[in-house]
Amino acid sequence: MSAGLDLVTTLFINAFIHLLMALLLGLFWRSARRGGEVGFGWWVLNEALLFSAALALMALPVLPEGWMLGLNNAAYFAFTPLLELGLRRWLARPLRPAMDLRWAVAAVALVVWTGLWLGGQDYATRAVWFAGVSVLQCLLLGVWVAGLLREAPDGARQGLALIALAAALGALMNAWRLQQTWPYVHTGQPVPTYPLSTLMAVDIAIAVLRVAAMLLLLHGRVEARLRQATVALERRANIDGLTQVCSRAHFESASSVLLTQARASRVPVCLLVVDMDGFKAINDELGHPEGDALLVRFAARLRASLRDGDLAGRLGGDEFAVLLFDSPLADAQRIAERLRAGVAGELAAADGRRITLSAGLALARPGEDFEALYRRADRALYAAKAAGRNRVVAEA
Secondary structure, eight states: OOOOHHHHHHHHHHHHHHHHHHHHHHHHHHHHHHTTOOSHHHHHHHHHHHHHHHHHHHTTTTSOHHHHHHHHHHHHHHHHHHHHHHHHHHTTOOOTTHHHHHHHHHHHHHHHHHHHHHTTOOHHHHHHHHHHHHHHHHHHHHHHHHHHHTTOOHHHHHHHHHHHHHHHHHHHHHHHHHHHHGGGTTTOOOOOSHHHHHHHHHHHHHHHHHHHHHHHHHHHHHHHHHHHHHHHHHHHHHBOTTTOSBOHHHHHHHHHHHHHHHHHHTOOEEEEEEEETTHHHHHHHHOHHHHHHHHHHHHHHHHHTOOTTOEEEEEETTEEEEEEETOOHHHHHHHHHHHHHHHHHHOBOTTSOBOOEEEEEEEOOTTOOHHHHHHHHHHHHHHHHHTTSSSEEEEO
């Protein structure tokens, strides 16, 4: 194989690009490892191997040809399996039996190529074998990645599409090289260097596509985690961590919105405010863990009593509220009484004492905001306490 200036220049650029890509991916690999991600390191190793493969071809004039060509071919035969291995680890996809097949193809390809070299076969024969195996490897990778696109999350779809495109380009270029080199097999004629030079130039473009895909995958993963963190923060702000009903701030805000909607739709809305009778004594005598356990059980009972469209929240301590949407006062009274009776019959502290609740109920008046409605329901709650507890008092 002769090496002209164009090929040497292309090899130098190819080596530089792969080194640059390895260093770039290495920087992101560090942050990915800190985030607990797996798979990225295989992509760094891949670019480092391709860098060494280009160096091996550049070193042909001064180092043993067989060793340098062997290193170059070994790196390229391992290229697509390493890329797929990293991708499978990244996406938490099963490795076997698919990766067994990929590595078997690479191993057979290298063994056969070595046999061709040791058997004295000409460069064209070895190049045709290399190109044919590369087409097969690119097709295996591309078909698998294309299958993932249908079910991939939005954050990964763009990166996977670029990898599929890179695999398709690799298959096309190696098929073209095979077609260009085939006429020279066993002819004794020197093979032109332009198929290899062109392949190396396209390999640079494919490397850029590949690294862009990897960075898109990393960006998608980081973005997904940021969204998850945002959702978790919003949930912590909107949901009471102990009882899993709305926090006070979210309940008040959402209730104001619902009251506005109710006025526009001209549907009745009632506010129910409840608290457990004697809860402070339970906390003081049995301890806060028992008090928290009672709150959790009561909140579960409260959520089970809600209808679709109702809103429950914890206002603080053992005080809870329910906004009953599209509910006349009589219906709201039946719901409140059912809740009160259910708690009195089922809820008990660790020492056996029965738990009861007092409730205040108010029907929203035309133009009334949440604060005014809450004050009236709270007054009704105090009236229930003053009347002996374990009862529901309604204020129309």
